[in-house]
Amino acid sequence: xxxxxxxxxxxxxxDQKIAQEALKKAYTRETEALVxxxxxxxxxxxxxxxxxxxxxxxxxxxxxxxxxxxxRESTSIFVLAQLVKERWLxxxxxxxxxxxxxxxxxxxxxxx
Amino acid sequence: xxxxxxxxxxxxxxDQKIAQEALKKAYTRETEALVxxxxxxxxxxxxxxxxxxxxxxxxxxxxxxxxxxxxRESTSIFVLAQLVKERWLxxxxxxxxxxxxxxxxxxxxxxx
Numbered sequence: 001x002x003x004x005x006x007x008x009x010x011x012x013x014x015d016q017k018i019a020q021e022a023l024k025k026a027y028t029r030e031t032e033a034l035v036x037x038x039x040x041x042x043x044x045x046x047x048x049x050x051x052x053x054x055x056x057x058x059x060x061x062x063x064x065x066x067x068x069x070x071x072r073e074s075t076s077i078f079v080l081a082q083l084v085k086e087r088w089l090x091x092x093x094x095x096x097x098x099x100x101x102x103x104x105x106x107x108x109x110x111x112x
Numbered sequence: 113x114x115x116x117x118x119x120x121x122x123x124x125x126x127d128q129k130i131a132q133e134a135l136k137k138a139y140t141r142e143t144e145a146l147v148x149x150x151x152x153x154x155x156x157x158x159x160x161x162x163x164x165x166x167x168x169x170x171x172x173x174x175x176x177x178x179x180x181x182x183x184r185e186s187t188s189i190f191v192l193a194q195l196v197k198e199r200w201l202x203x204x205x206x207x208x209x210x211x212x213x214x215x216x217x218x219x220x221x222x223x224x
Contacts, residue, residue, distance in 0.1 A: 034160065035162070035163060038166070041154075042151060042155065042157070043151060043155060045147055045150055045151060048147060055171060055174055058170065062164060
């Protein structure tokens with residue numbers, strides 16, 4: 001019996017390559033944005049509570065980024081959809097993906 | 113039976129007050145220095161590895177500071193000695209402590 005849920009779908013080698021490159025692109029954008037944000041945030045730190053808030057923020061960002069860009073997840077339509085939703089990727093950058101896969105990513109990205 | 117180890121020694125109210133004020137002073141100095149340090153460090157952050165290193169540094173600082181300034185420990189000669197050793201307090205600022213207690217703090221602070 002063929003399972004056909006989104007979690008277990010087979011990705012072609014071409015789709016895998018496109019997804020991995022898209023992920024790499026999104027990772028570079030998101031981490032560069034974080035560096036700029038921290039440069040700016042840290043210059044506004046004036047007391048120890050600001051420092052601990054910055055620390056909490058970095059811990060949560062790290063957890064989020066480490067999880068999102070886990071390479072084992074590069075062929076997840078959910079991760080791709082999340083990156084599109086967060087604007088680290090555009091749907092155009094997923095051109096070349098199997099149309100049904102791209103359509104799923106697009107539909108998921110529109111969900112709130 | 114009277115226990116007489118350094119951990120269970122009785123502190124007079126006067127000693128407790130002196131220790132608590134010294135701790136407060138050291139806390140203000142150490143946290144102000146950390147704010148200045150983070151302002152400076154964060155301006156030099158240029159990539160995501162620097163960000164994660166900053167995050168690790170803040171986590172370790174928080175663990176260290178939260179532990180050191182735990183108010184339940186304000187009458188610990190070990191905490192006072194550590195603060196003297198780290199130069200957040202001077203021995204002069206412990207003037208008024210029972211001489212034997214101050215002498216213990218001084219001796220501990222000299223140990224490496």
